[in-house]
Amino acid sequence: MAALVLIAEDDVQIAEILQAYLIREGFRTVHARDGKVALDLHRSLKPDIVLADVTMPRLDGWEVLAEIQRRGHTPVIMITALDQDVDRLQALRIGADDYIVKPFNPIEVVARAKAVLRRAGLSQAGPMIRVGDLTLDLDSYQARIEKDGVATPLSLTLTEFRLLVHLARTPSKAFTRGELVDACLPGSDALDRTVDSHLSKLRKKLEQSGGEGMLVSIRGIGYRLAVEP
Incomplete structure (x- = not known):
């Protein structure tokens, strides 16, 4: 079974671009437009990796990251327009596996997701x-x-x-x-x-x-x- 990527992103256009590139590379995807839905989907679907924006409605990306870390060891990549060192350090302190600043190259996002999965001992797709x-x-x-x-x-x-x-x-x-x-x-x-x-x-x-x-x-x-x- 292909790895499942949860995309927590309130910008639908960005989410659709990420989904298109991830699906092309063999991933399954699911999209949440706010942090509350993202955590609900994380609990019910148990994705292999999460791509999370920081500035989301209801619950922001920091809260989503912290709760996912509390639940277990799902890898999380933060994808955000916040480009200050303090934001990057906060993401790593809470437990993010990687930090990507918008605007981004979707090909790079996919490559870094694969790298995080490899480090976690997971495969991006069934063979x-x-x-x-x-x-x-x-x-x-x-x-x-x-x-x-x-x-x-x-x-x-x-x-x-x-x-x-x-x-x-x-x-x-x-x-x-x-x-x-x-x-x-x-x-x-x-x-x-x-x-x-x-x-x-x-x-x-x-x-x-x-x-x-x-x-x-x-x-x-x-x-x-x-x-x-």
């Missing part, structure tokens, strides 16, 4: 996804279709692999083209026809390897993976 005849190795970026004891590898581009992983995480769910762009091509100027082109090539590769009917177009919506979990 394998298996749905139906399809197996995806998230560590080696390899995909294969296994039928009747015979494994046929798929030669995929990085974008094709990311699209297939995203579809396979929720088999039978129909994804819009916009959702696939946000999850697999964030920060790009990709259009619907770009997604269609990638998925057309992916479908052809699946069919050539024995995955006929695996990738389905949903008229007026987008695409889904037609396999049993």
Whole structure:
């Protein structure tokens, strides 16, 4: 199972950017718009890592960090516009594992989240996804279709692999083209026809390897993976 990241951030746009980049790298995410909801989700979902803003409604990031530390050892990265040394020192004193100042590069946030998880002895994602005849190795970026004891590898581009992983995480769910762009091509100027082109090539590769009917177009919506979990 992929690692779960709790994003405690009242700015919806920032949260959506972080979610897009994290999902693209194999994480699961959940978003809380205030500190109270963040602590409720932390208790119920037990995330593997928390990304927390400081200036949030109801409970601020310091209160969230302190309570998470009281409950156990969930790693926490503070992400905030507060750039003074005193703020950084306060975060570390309370128990934060890292401190990132806004504005930030989301790629750097993901890299630092992975580093914190490694230091905590955790993995950012489970190494394998298996749905139906399809197996995806998230560590080696390899995909294969296994039928009747015979494994046929798929030669995929990085974008094709990311699209297939995203579809396979929720088999039978129909994804819009916009959702696939946000999850697999964030920060790009990709259009619907770009997604269609990638998925057309992916479908052809699946069919050539024995995955006929695996990738389905949903008229007026987008695409889904037609396999049993």
